[in-house]
Amino acid sequence: MTAPSDVSVGYIGLGNMGAPMAERLLEWPGGLTVLDTRPEAVEPFTAAGAAAAANAAELAAGCDVISVTVLDDAQVRDVVTGPGGLLTTARPGTVIAVHSTISDATAVDLAAVCAERGVDLVDAPVSGGAAGARKGTLAVMVGADEAAFAKVREPFTTWAGLVIHAGPVGSGTRMKLARNLLHFISFNAAAEAQRLAEAAGLDITALGKVVRHTDAITGGAGAIMxxxxxxxxxxxxxxxxxxxxxxxxxxxxxxxxxxxxxxxxxxxxxxxxxxxxxxxxxxxxxxxxxxxxxxxxxx
CATH class of the missing domain: 1.10.1040.10 (N-(1-d-carboxylethyl)-l-norvaline Dehydrogenase; domain 2)
Incomplete structure (x- = not known):
């Protein structure tokens, strides 16, 4: 069996999130191959020693674990199952990890298609934003079986501060959606609090400083979870x-x-x-x- 540190890693999508995540894989012992539609996004990686693939099929032919950080469900489907996509060349045992926030139904559906080729697709959305990606402190929630999770855990620790096995395929996305439900409801609550403070004649920027300061101490809503x-x-x-x-x-x-x-x-x-x-x-x-x-x- 190949040791986790010996697997070759591919990364597709070098945008605001993908680039800093992939950058932390440049020293990965098994090697890194990258792919992006923009040559200017790829160039810093090849200059630092990574290999570049011309398309998804070429990347899949030489990689054991492949991270995908693209825009939406349609792009994920195209990268995985489209013409020249990953499944055209991916070998049995390859793990495709989707970091994009997509529908859990899409993840389950694509995983079934991949399984027919002996390939594992896992949903592994991240939380922590671009700042967390730059610092290497993201949380990643992985929907996978035990074997696939074991293959991705070590590569993921290069760019994540917390790696959670959420359950079977689809579970990572469901956990991310629950997390973001809290996130955006809290934005609405923040707006309501600002309206009250503003009506009371208060400086709402000062209120924001208090909220950020005390949430960093107490843990915010997560403290009761x-x-x-x-x-x-x-x-x-x-x-x-x-x-x-x-x-x-x-x-x-x-x-x-x-x-x-x-x-x-x-x-x-x-x-x-x-x-x-x-x-x-x-x-x-x-x-x-x-x-x-x-x-x-x-x-």
Whole structure:
């Protein structure tokens, strides 16, 4: 069996994310081959010692693990199964890792097509943005069977600070979508908080500094994502007093914020929803303040 460090790696797509990820593979012992439609993107890699392929088929013919970072589902399908695509030359045992955020259904469908050729396609979307890619600290969520995951884990550690085996093919994408659901809902919540602060005559750039500073200390929303289930907690569960305390603090502060919004004439729909749902979401049920606010609103 080929040692993980001896596998040859290919990288397709040298954009804002792909280039810094591939750059960290330049010293990979098994060698690196790159492909991009733009010669100017490829040139720094060949100057640093990487090989360049003219097309996906040429790259696949000489690589054991192939990373793909392109725009969307259509481009992924074209790279993998299109004319001159990876499957035209990929050898059995090759692993194709898709880092693009695509539909989980696309990942499962392409994996089935690849399996007919003895090739493993895994979905391995990343989180951490361009800054994380430049620092080599990305999180990568891999949907793969155990054997395929074992092949990609070591190459991925060159550019990722966290490599998670999310489950079978499709699981990496589903985890990324759940993560991004939180991300973009939090953007909406940030906008709501800014509206409240602005109406109160505050400097919202200063508020942003406070949020970034304290989230770096507390971990933000991820700080409560420690349980292995979302089921309701029994009162004797060790987590119950911890999360009940979080609920009490949250309901108090949400109530005060909503009262401020009422006085200033600022609608806070996310805040209202959060007060109603916080205790249930934490698994401890609504607290007294949430129940009182609900009765007041329904009166």
């Amino acid at each position: 420690l349980r292995d289930t979302t089921a309701a907690l029994a009162p004797d569960d060790p987590w119950f007093p911890i999360l009940a305390h979080a609920r009490s603090l949250g309901e108090k502060d949400l109530t005060l914020a909503l009262e401020l919004g009422d006085r200033l004439g600022v609608e806070l729909p996310l805040g209202t929803q959060a007060l109603a749902d916080l205790g249930t979401g934490l698994g401890v049920g609504p607290g007294e303040l949430a129940q009182q606010y609900s009765m007041k609103e329904n009166a």
